[in-house]
Every structure is written in C-alpha cells, then in structure tokens.
Amino acid sequence: MAQTLPSMEVGLPGSPPAEKLEALSQVNGLILDVDGVLFEGQRLLPGAIELITFLKQSRTPFVYLSNNTTFPLEHHIGKLSRLGSPASPDSIITAARVTAQVLARESEAETCCLVIGENGLIEALAEEGFEITHSDYERAKYVVIGMDRWLTYEKLRCASLAIRNGAEFISSNPDPTYPDGTQLLPASGAIQAALEATTGVRARVTGKPAVYGFLQALDRLGTLPGETAMLGDQPEIDIQGAVNAGVRAFLVLSSLTPHYQPQSGYSQPEAVFKNTLDFYEHWLQR
Numbered sequence: 001m002a003q004t005l006p007s008m009e010v011g012l013p014g015s016p017p018a019e020k021l022e023a024l025s026q027v028n029g030l031i032l033d034v035d036g037v038l039f040e041g042q043r044l045l046p047g048a049i050e051l052i053t054f055l056k057q058s059r060t061p062f063v064y065l066s067n068n069t070t071f072p073l074e075h076h077i078g079k080l081s082r083l084g085s086p087a088s089p090d091s092i093i094t095a096a097r098v099t100a101q102v103l104a105r106e107s108e109a110e111t112c113c114l115v116i117g118e119n120g121l122i123e124a125l126a127e128e129g130f131e132i133t134h135s136d137y138e139r140a141k142y143v144v145i146g147m148d149r150w151l152t153y154e155k156l157r158c159a160s161l162a163i164r165n166g167a168e169f170i171s172s173n174p175d176p177t178y179p180d181g182t183q184l185l186p187a188s189g190a191i192q193a194a195l196e197a198t199t200g201v202r203a204r205v206t207g208k209p210a211v212y213g214f215l216q217a218l219d220r221l222g223t224l225p226g227e228t229a230m231l232g233d234q235p236e237i238d239i240q241g242a243v244n245a246g247v248r249a250f251l252v253l254s255s256l257t258p259h260y261q262p263q264s265g266y267s268q269p270e271a272v273f274k275n276t277l278d279f280y281e282h283w284l285q286r
C-alpha cells in the first residue's frame with residue numbers, strides 16, 4: 001500500500017505537492033498515534049487541537065491508536081479530552097487493551113500472566129480475567145511486558161525464568177524509547193531487548209506494528225483499509241504497522257523522528273509532514 005517516495009523535502013515554503021493532497025483526498029478515516037503526534041509527555045503539540053477540532057466538525061471518523069501501556073484508560077480519556085472535547089472510551093485503542101484482548105481469545109480464564117509493566121497493562125489483563133503475578137515463574141503461561149519505570153533485576157530474573165520454563169513471551173509494545181516531553185526515556189522495547197538477550201527467545205509483539213490494533217481501529221471506524229490512514233511519528237512502528245494492515249500511512253516528524261530517512265527492510269510512508277500542524281494545513285487544502 002505504501003508507495004516509494006521521492007526524497008521528500010518537507011517544510012519548504014510554497015504550494016504543497018499535488019501528490020500529497022491527492023493522497024490525503026482519498027482518506028475517509030484516520031487512525032491517530034498519540035505520543036509524538038498530539039502530545040509529547042503532557043505537552044500538547046502544535047496543530048493537535050486544530051486537527052481534532054476540524055475532524056469533529058467535519059464528521060471525519062477517527063480513532064486514537066497508542067502503544068502506551070503505562071496508564072489506565074481513564075488517564076488517556078482525561079489527557080485526550082484536553083484536545084477540546086471529551087474523548088469516548090471507544091475512540092481510544094491502547095496496546096495494553098489490545099494485548100489483553102488478543103491473549104484472552106487464545107486462553108482460558110484465570111490464566112497466569114507474569115507481568116513487567118505498569119497499571120495500564122496490569123488493569124487491562126485483570127479486566128480480561130487473567131491472574132497477575134510478578135514472581136511466580138513456575139505457574140506463568142505468559143510473560144507480558146510493557147514500559148515499567150520501576151523495573152528491577154528481580155523482575156527481569158523472574159520473567160527470564162518463566163520464559164525458560166516455557167511461558168510465551170509477549171511484548172505489548174516494542175518502542176525502545178518514550179519521549180516524555182523533555183527527554184527520551186528507556187521504554188518497553190528496551191526491556192524486551194534485555195529479555196531476548198538473556199533467553200534467546202524473540203518476543204511476540206501485540207502492539208504496533210502488529211496488526212491487531214489496526215484491525216480494531218478499522219472495525220470502529222467502519223472504513224476500508226484503502227480509504228483509511230495512519231498518522232504516526234515512528235516509521236518502524238506506525239508506518240510499518242499500517243502497511244502490515246493494508247492501511248495508508250503518513251509520517252509526522254517529532255522529537256523521536258526529527259528527520260526521515262527511508263530504511264531498507266521497512267515500508268515507507270506515502271507522505272511526510274514536518275509536524276502535526278503541517279499535516280493539518282495540508283488536510284484543510286485536500
């Protein structure tokens with residue numbers, strides 16, 4: 001679905017390239033990444049309020065699709081409501097909930113999960129009926145990881161032993177870094193890498209770039225993949241995930257991705273925008 005780009009000059013003055021507007025004109029539903037597109041940490045990004053306000057006024061279907069597993073859903077609802085109007089729970093798809101739902105479809109009730117992660121992931125798994133442990137590596141059927149700002153050697157030890165004991169290794173989010181608004185912090189992908197290094201087992205990823213969240217997004221939007229676009233700031237997460245799901249893909253630059261260089265082995269976005277405000281201004285002209 002994604003097309004090969006000419007080396008795109010972003011942010012140049014003058015009329016936007018016709019191809020960008022042509023691509024945008026074919027979009028009837030949007031899947032919006034949150035961190036790096038609308039917020040960085042608690043900081044609202046330029047163009048975020050304008051874009052969401054316009055999408056609502058123009059009745060363009062959109063959903064939020066975030067790899068964040070740190071916070072419970074209520075936190076995301078509150079944060080996204082800062083964009084100008086209340087965000088409904090149905091409009092927010094998080095990797096924590098996607099992960100819990102995917103695993104629930106595959107397992108019996110009260111299956112034991114050894115979790116490295118914070119409240120968002122723990123609550124989502126508990127809501128789906130999983131038993132949560134942080135240490136019982138002999139009983140765990142899954143090791144499920146997300147970002148954990150209270151990571152300890154003991155947590156890594158127990159997760160590693162559970163994986164060696166046959167538990168399936170699930171990464172809810174392969175992002176190596178999290179931009180908190182001022183710094184780039186170690187995130188879930190860094191924990192995934194540590195466990196992969198020590199066990200030799202590759203994690204199965206359930207958050208972006210896996211397709212599960214995208215399929216849920218399409219279901220909620222009611223649009224076809226070819227008329228739906230992902231707007232995200234990480235090529236290997238958002239763009240690759242969109243392409244994996246057959247959805248169109250647009251990249252915005254951010255502190256995580258200050259420049260875009262096509263990488264071999266990864267799909268490319270249809271267009272690159274210098275920030276969310278730039279995307280919004282193009283969207284108005286499409």
Ligand SMILES: [Mg+2]
Pocket residue numbers: 033034035036037232233234
């Ligand atoms: Mg992002």
